[in-house]
Amino acid sequence: MRLSYFSPGHGRWGRAALALGGLALLPGCDFNFWRMDGHQSTMVASGPVAKAQLDVFYVTCWVTLVIFILVGAVLAYATIKFRAKTDADEHAEPPAQGHGNPFIEIGLIGASIFALVIIAIPTLRGIWYTYEVPAGQKAGAYEVTATGYQWWFKFEYPKEQIDGVGPLVTGNELVIPAGRPVVVQLRTVDVIHSFWVPKLAGKVDMIPNRGNHLWLQADEPGYFWGQCAEYCGDSHAVMRFRVVALSAKDFADWVAGQKQTARTVAAQSTGADAPKVQFASFKRNQYGYSGKWAADAAVSPLDNWKQQQSPAPDESPVLIAQGRRLFTAKTCAGCHTIRGHEGIGITGPELTHVGARTTIAGGLLENNPDQMARWLRHPDQVKPGNKMYTTGYVPNNVQLTDDDVGALVAYLASLK
Amino acid sequence: MDASVKSHCTAHAAPAPTKASVFWRPTAKTGLMSWLTTVDHKKIGFLYGLFALFFFLVGGVEALLIRLQLAVPNNDVLTAQQYNTMFTMHGTTMIFLAVMPLSAAFFNYIMPLQIGARDVAFPRLNAFSLWTFVAGAIIINLGWFMKDGPPDGSWVGYAPLTSKTFNPDHSIDMWVMGLQLLGVASIAASLNFIVTIINLRAPGMTMMRVPVFTWMTLVTAFLIVLSFPAITIALVEVMMDRLFGTNFFEVSNGGMPVLWQHLFWVFGHPEVYILILPAMGIVSEILPTFARKPLFGYPIVVFSGACIGFLGFSVWSHHMFTTGMGTVATAAFSLATMAIAVPTGVKIFNWIGTLWGGHLLMRTPMMFALGFVWMFMMGGFSGVMHAAAPADAQQQDSYFVIAHFHYVLIGGSVFALLAGIHYWFPLIFGRRVSEFWGKLTFWIIFAGFNITFFPMHFLGLNGMPRRTFTYDANLGWNTPNFIATIGAFILGLGILIYFIVMTHAYFKGEKVKRDYWDGRTLEWSLPNPPPEYNFAVTPTVHARDAWWYEKHHPEEIAREKAAQAKADAVHGGIHMPFQSIYPLVTSIGILIGSIGVAVLDPGHKLAVALAGGVIMLAGIYLWALEGNEGYHIHADKEEPNQ
Structure with a gap:
């Protein structure tokens, strides 16, 4: 809000608005919210499905706005015009005791139906369009499977088979090709979740014993925020994910890279001491991200994602080797798969290339060493009730020293 | 008159006994016992109102805690689990324990007066409804005092989150059991209202002369009778799953979680109209009174109310547009939902016409009623937006939905109920509420309501999902959330x-004469507060x-x-039913048995459940045996405050 609009000369309303504005500014708020251009805005359509849904919304918006103005004007007029204003009005004889007018009634019913038809036509068109990829584009459609877990998402690529293993699997970051339709098969292993990437498409639920799907398309390469939209238990609010849309070539490269087994860092300098690593400490409820995800970040989130794909220059082979040993010793391997290394479990997210993702902990935290350390140390605080803690740490009595955390962080970060 | 009432009259053509012979009948007219054994629809209505307002405050505190948590991003006033509990209990409390019983309070108190009846058709059943409602409310809220805590499955309790696998403790059992009891209470009360309205109308009161509030009571009662069985089935299935290991919703054994959603919403959508139709009835009484002319288009208002009731059963799946129903089902429910906008719009047009x-x-009642029309209109428009299924795919389960239904439930139902309290206060208590304070509270409530819920439209469109205990600061949600909390x-x-104003008016408000607002319907013909027998002489309606x-x-x-009074005297005066303790006893038995089933460990479960069952059966048996006797009184004295 431009507060300069309210100069002191504007009298008590201006001052009141200023005071109210000042009140709202207290926690560092901005008044741009009416633009609704956040990372998860439904008003910024980045693909044809979201666009179709937004168009229907605008139709409903305009029709109801017109009706609201008309009806509201009559209501306001009647209230003002027929209000008893004076004492004489109050005690006047009652007005004519009319009981209604059938012609007005029928006319208004007709008008209401007409207004609804205006909404119904694009609604019907939208229902069919958003349900299935249009016939002409079906051949070019790409298919993935998304599975909801309490509280993270697994993504499978049935078209990208790995010899002797099965389809390519990732977690919490769905990478798709831009500019072509993507059909997302929706599954769940536990309760009902809902797959929602507002800028690309409205939500569809993941329901047990029911095969749902949706389709979406990102017109341009980009980095999109998504979140579970159906209440699914304790940590529903922090069950998030990302969709990364890449150009055809980038996508092919990414798939090829993902099919590789986990990256192994050669430990040339055996015998060297493992470096000590210090991590930032966090309050229980502190944000899990840096300025990189701010609305006005200098580097676009997509470029940020691309930078994440290459190994850090200062990685320590000794520490990584130690982390790899701990991954088994601390029972992590029982739940997480790291293809080519020791991990074989399938109840937790697949981690073969976890270092190349921009998020961890189900899209909640930015994938950097500090946040990874925070997640490994206090999974219960970051995500109340999560399985890594309740069915991993607690029954297996997992205790991590600072050195253990440092080594595990280095190892996981090396898995590009 | 129905059969039982007729039998009273014939049985007591002879001088009526003042005490029943075989069974002890309580006769206390004041004190605790008079309230526990009352069968007077006005006392029962008053008690419904008191309990509802108490839970309205409880639900309100829960809402404030929710808003406190969401005031700023990553807040930690509440833990995730506490927050989930809070919104579950807020929704359950406000719908089942505040708005519904507050409507029931008006049904009980006002409806018989509007049709010129001396009570509801089954006075003891009415008391049973009240006490069973209280029993259900107690069970739902037991968790606050137990280690398991209150339920946290959200008010819609979607399977399989409510299954033993994902919610092993007793909190869900209490929720399931409590809602079943509320269903029993609501269905019993509704049958009572239906019989009353159909059979006990004063001579001359044809159906097309019945006041709109009573009409809406009738439609609502039918909605309750027809819709509660659906949720009861669903609740029994969940209970079976949890207690006896059946597989209705148990996914690993082939259960169908989506079945819960269908059963729940077959109830849940009519429930929306159960909450709003009484409000529309109240507003349809207030606007004519303060416009000093009859309701515009009475027949069409009545028919549109009934029409909403019918259509309300054909739109449940619009709560499920995101469950992947396929194109045809989605389109059908989308169009049916839009169709409901027509009768709803008709009501608004007719109110303006009035x-x-x-x-x-x-x-003050007029202010609240006009506030209702404006706010309900806005809620209706966002409702039309949800009816358009493609748009709803984005809005479903977002804050846009929260904004929508609070506009219809607070701006709609609650505004009308608050208006109703103001409107009928002089009748019920014989005192008036200060206009200054009344209007001041209206404006504060009106402003606070809009400041809270209007920004939520923006939040929803900007992608904030509901039922989330926290959010990050980088999504553009900070300001609207902070404003909403203020x-x-x-x-x-x-x-x-x-x-405070109402409490003050109750004790200290200026006493007023009868017919304070220059009303139009029969309840205003009564002295205030109305005597126990309501009408000294049964009115004839023209x-x-x-x-x-x-x-x-x-x-x-x-x-x-004069002629009617003479006719009454032949029957020995005004027939009044005896009070009875057995409705309360029966409800207490149900309460004990339900606690046994829902809350206790397997060791004690059976014994307590059986004990409760025995008390319940004893209550029913004695209730039946004591008979529906009564006594006669003569109201030939001059009525007070003419």
């Missing part, structure tokens, strides 16, 4: 002042606005009343 050409007296506390302040007609045809009415 104002048109009137002399609008801007008293608004919530303004709204809370408004409600607090409302309660017109739609019966009391308005009486006031304008005094001689004709006086002649009729």
